[in-house]
Amino acid sequence: MKILITGGGGLVGQKLARRLAERGTLRGAAIDEIVLADIVEPAPVDAPFPVSTRVGNIAEPAEVAGMIDDDTTVIYHLAAILSGHAEVEFDHGIAVNLMGTLHLLQRAREIGTAPVFVYASSIATLGGEVPDPIEDWTATNPQTSYGTQKAAGELLLNDFSRKGFVQGRGVRLPTISVRPGKPNRAASSFMSSIIREPLNGQEAICPVGLDFQHYYLSPRMCVENLVRVAEVEQEALGMNVNMTMPGLTHTIGDLIDALRDVAGPEPAQRIRFESQPEIEKIVMGWRYAFNPAKALALGLAADNSFRDNVRYYLEDDKPSP
Amino acid sequence: MKILITGGGGLVGQKLARRLAERGTLRGAAIDEIVLADIVEPAPVDAPFPVSTRVGNIAEPAEVAGMIDDDTTVIYHLAAILSGHAEVEFDHGIAVNLMGTLHLLQRAREIGTAPVFVYASSIATLGGEVPDPIEDWTATNPQTSYGTQKAAGELLLNDFSRKGFVQGRGVRLPTISVRPGKPNRAASSFMSSIIREPLNGQEAICPVGLDFQHYYLSPRMCVENLVRVAEVEQEALGMNVNMTMPGLTHTIGDLIDALRDVAGPEPAQRIRFESQPEIEKIVMGWRYAFNPAKALALGLAADNSFRDNVRYYLEDDKPSP
Numbered sequence: 140m141k142i143l144i145t146g147g148g149g150l151v152g153q154k155l156a157r158r159l160a161e162r163g164t165l166r167g168a169a170i171d172e173i174v175l176a177d178i179v180e181p182a183p184v185d186a187p188f189p190v191s192t193r194v195g196n197i198a199e200p201a202e203v204a205g206m207i208d209d210d211t212t213v214i215y216h217l218a219a220i221l222s223g224h225a226e227v228e229f230d231h232g233i234a235v236n237l238m239g240t241l242h243l244l245q246r247a248r249e250i251g252t253a254p255v256f257v258y259a260s261s262i263a264t265l266g267g268e269v270p271d272p273i274e275d276w277t278a279t280n281p282q283t284s285y286g287t288q289k290a291a292g293e294l295l296l297n298d299f300s301r302k303g304f305v306q307g308r309g310v311r312l313p314t315i316s317v318r319p320g321k322p323n324r325a326a327s328s329f330m331s332s333i334i335r336e337p338l339n340g341q342e343a344i345c346p347v348g349l350d351f352q353h354y355y356l357s358p359r360m361c362v363e364n365l366v367r368v369a370e371v372e373q374e375a376l377g378m379n380v381n382m383t384m385p386g387l388t389h390t391i392g393d394l395i396d397a398l399r400d401v402a403g404p405e406p407a408q409r410i411r412f413e414s415q416p417e418i419e420k421i422v423m424g425w426r427y428a429f430n431p432a433k434a435l436a437l438g439l440a441a442d443n444s445f446r447d448n449v450r451y452y453l454e455d456d457k458p459s460p
Numbered sequence: 461m462k463i464l465i466t467g468g469g470g471l472v473g474q475k476l477a478r479r480l481a482e483r484g485t486l487r488g489a490a491i492d493e494i495v496l497a498d499i500v501e502p503a504p505v506d507a508p509f510p511v512s513t514r515v516g517n518i519a520e521p522a523e524v525a526g527m528i529d530d531d532t533t534v535i536y537h538l539a540a541i542l543s544g545h546a547e548v549e550f551d552h553g554i555a556v557n558l559m560g561t562l563h564l565l566q567r568a569r570e571i572g573t574a575p576v577f578v579y580a581s582s583i584a585t586l587g588g589e590v591p592d593p594i595e596d597w598t599a600t601n602p603q604t605s606y607g608t609q610k611a612a613g614e615l616l617l618n619d620f621s622r623k624g625f626v627q628g629r630g631v632r633l634p635t636i637s638v639r640p641g642k643p644n645r646a647a648s649s650f651m652s653s654i655i656r657e658p659l660n661g662q663e664a665i666c667p668v669g670l671d672f673q674h675y676y677l678s679p680r681m682c683v684e685n686l687v688r689v690a691e692v693e694q695e696a697l698g699m700n701v702n703m704t705m706p707g708l709t710h711t712i713g714d715l716i717d718a719l720r721d722v723a724g725p726e727p728a729q730r731i732r733f734e735s736q737p738e739i740e741k742i743v744m745g746w747r748y749a750f751n752p753a754k755a756l757a758l759g760l761a762a763d764n765s766f767r768d769n770v771r772y773y774l775e776d777d778k779p780s781p
Contacts, residue, residue: 229623233562241554267699269597276590276599279615280700287619291612294600298608302550378588379601 140168141210145197145243146217147175150318151259153182154362154455155215160186165213166255166370176206177218197239200246207246213255213369214305216243222263223324225285236288244295248304256296257369258309260381262354264290265311265426272428275382282424293381300380306373310364310434313356313386316394317448319456326421330355333391334398334449337406338457346415349392352427356386356441357448359455364439371437382433385441397445401453461489462531466518466564467538468496471639472580474503475683475776476536481507486534487576487691497527498539518560521567528567534576534690535626537564543584544645546606557609565616569625577617577626578690581702582633583675585611586747593749596703603745614702621701627694631685631755634677634707637715638769640777647742651676654712655719655770658727659778667736670713673748677707677762678769680776685760692758703754706762718766722774 142159146152156173163170169188175181176193184190195202197218207214218239225232240258247254264287265273267280279290293309300307318331329346330353336343356364364384389397399407431439442448463480467473477494484491490509496502497514505511516523518539528535539560546553561579568575585608586594588601600611614630621628639652650667651674657664677685685705710718720728752760763769 276601278597278599278700280597280618281615282622282699284619284623287615291615294602294608294612294615297601298605301603302605378603379599 140165140170140212141172141174142170142213142215143174143176143206143211144215144217145176145206146219146259147192148177148179148181149217150320150358151315151361151365152177152215152217153184154358155365156184156186156190158362158366160184160190162366163187165366168212174206196235197242198234200242203239203242203246207243207250209250209252211250211254213257214243214247215257215259215365215369216240217259219259219289220285221325222283222285223326225288226283229284232284232288236285237291240292241295244299244305248299253303253306255369256299256305256307257365258292258296258307260289260293260309260311261286262311262313262383262426262429264293265429266424271426272430273383273426274430275379275433297380300373300376307380308368308371308376309381310368310384310439311382312361312384313354315358315361316355317452317456318358319452326418329418333410334394335452337398337409338402338453342409342411344411344413344415345391346413346418347391347422348412349390349395351391351422352388353422353425354386354388354427354429355445355448356384357451359451360440360442360447364434367439368434368437375437377433383429383431385431385434385439386429387441387445388427389445394445397449401446401449461486461491461533462493462495463491463534463536464495464497464527464532465536465538466497466527467540467580468513469498469500469502470538471641471679472636472682472686473498473536473538474505475679476686477505477507477511479683479687481505481509481511483687484508486687489533495527517556518563519555521563524560524563524567528564528571530571530573532568532571532575534578535564535568536578536580536686536690537561538580540580540610541606542646543604543606544647546609547604550605553605553609557606558612561613562616565620565626569620574624574627576690577620577628578686579613579617579628579630580633581610581614581630582607583635583704583747583750585614585632586750587745592747593751594704594747595751596700596754618701621694621697628701629689629692629697630702631689631705631760632703633682633705634675636679636682637676638773638777639679640773647739650739654731655715656773658719658730659723659773663730663732665732665734665736666712667734667739668712668743669733670711670716672712672743673709674743674746675707675709675748675750676766676769677705678772680772681761681763681768685755688759689755696758698754704750704752706752706755706760707750708762708766709748710766715766718770722767722770
């Protein structure tokens with residue numbers, strides 16, 4: 140079995156590759172090769188089978204052609220121009236998020252073997268004029284270009300699956316926390332940094348109040364769900380292959396309680412509350428009440444509590460002092 | 461004011477052009493010109509202002525460029541590869557329905573004046589795993605490639621509107637009945653022909669039973685709604701510019717009762733019931749329970765009863781004997 144991971148250099152792509160290397164099998168078959176594709180050279184991943192890397196732009200059909208060959212059995216499509224970026228570079232977002240997804244689907248169709256196609260969508264597809272909680276059958280009414288392009292990709296994935304061109308399954312990822320590494324320019328960056336930085340002896344700023352609610356999943360459980368959803372039989376997916384990946388809704392207070400429970404009282408004292416109206420304006424529009432019924436029925440899962448998220452960061456990602 | 465109608469040679473495009481010619485104004489301004497664009501030369505339309513025609517393929521950006529110029533104020537995008545056709549010619553459907561819509565949106569953005577962009581979507585975007593009745597905030601889970609491509613177009617329309625590139629409004633058309641002309645190869649063809657043919661002294665076949673329910677709108681009211689929705693102020697459209705156009709749910713029995721009420725007992729005797737399993741299989745999957753709340757609130761309307769549909773056919777479309 141040969142697996143392609145687009146966005147193979149990213150946080151989730153790298154963790155997924157390492158997890159697949161550890162497992163050695165997927166869908167009951169031995170993994171023979173993983174191809175990590177990304178717009179810049181992905182970091183190497185150790186595995187008991189070859190892991191190759193490929194630098195390419197999914198917005199270009201010719202470059203996509205080289206990522207998928209007749210032996211490609213499973214495609215994980217994680218590559219994307221993210222929310223803030225797609226908002227500023229509108230055409231770039233269309234080219235990569237919408238057209239890139241279409242090119243990958245067309246190439247997967249072209250090989251004629253209906254490969255499994257796991258599509259990383261996002262809860263950014265959800266929002267706007269819909270009631271709470273958001274069900275799997277609630278409209279995608281995204282309020283960003285990123286969410287729009289991802290939602291259009293979901294529709295294409297479902298149709299390519301209905302036609303038998305691919306065995307598609309789309310999962311809307313919750314906000315991943317605790318992300319390792321440095322703060323980034325995403326509006327959601329603080330949702331990891333208020334846990335991560337204090338655990339590393341640094342101060343962090345929280346721009347929203349203790350009551351602010353959001354929908355979270357740990358990187359470890361996200362990867363586990365990506366493995367599980369690839370293993371689902373196509374018939375079990377029904378007439379809509381897209382679903383919200385399970386997460387948990389927490390307040391900022393819940394996050395800090397979990398930090399205290401796992402790491403004692405000291406790190407939490409490094410969190411400073413400082414209003415940032417621009418961040419607040421964006422994140423207050425986000426939704427946090429979801430009912431991921433289809434994914435739960437298919438065996439995907441959320442973390443047990445945010446204590447898991449903190450623990451997994453310490454176990455998997457915290458840099459050695 | 462200059463108006464473009466894509467699909468300007470089709471049933472709705474022609475009726476819309478004639479109605480606009482009759483009105484002479486739209487959005488409070490005098491109409492200076494209508495451009496009817498289609499893949500084959502549209503029939504001419506008499507008007508007190510110039511009506512030009514343009515043959516072109518919206519799948520080609522260069523041809524789209526010539527349809528919209530700096531003076532284009534309102535775009536009615538009605539052109540599409542229809543359901544049965546897009547199911548057979550998959551790539552052709554993607555090229556015209558998805559990419560054609562994107563090209564028109566990009567060209568409308570390019571002129572920089574945020575023109576009004578009325579997008580004819582379809583109740584074919586709705587279906588699959590969603591509960592009844594279908595609300596404006598219910599997921600589009602289409603079960604055809606046509607519906608998929610139309611639903612993806614809705615998402616793009618909403619995002620181009622949110623960004624201020626166009627003043628978009630998308631309306632999901634119910635099944636239009638009574639359509640003039642000849643039966644076509646659409647699975648819904650009988651929903652017009654069982655009324656039209658008997659009124660013209662011909663026999664018609666009904667492939668479903670008296671209890672079969674569906675969602676209908678007359679051509680005349682469809683055109684009226686297309687005029688009204690162009691006149692709505694952008695702010696009134698909220699965070700989702702797409703909506704179901706009002707229609708009425710009727711059984712076949714209701715249709716035949718209306719035919720008797722309007723035209724006496726004789727025409728209805730020309731309807732023969734004859735099971736057609738292939739047609740039945742398709743149309744039984746269609747949805748008929750919709751709550752078009754947003755459109756109703758914006759002043760769009762359904763017919764009063766199917767008697768209207770029958771009467772409008774007699775008044776507007778029945779060929780002289």
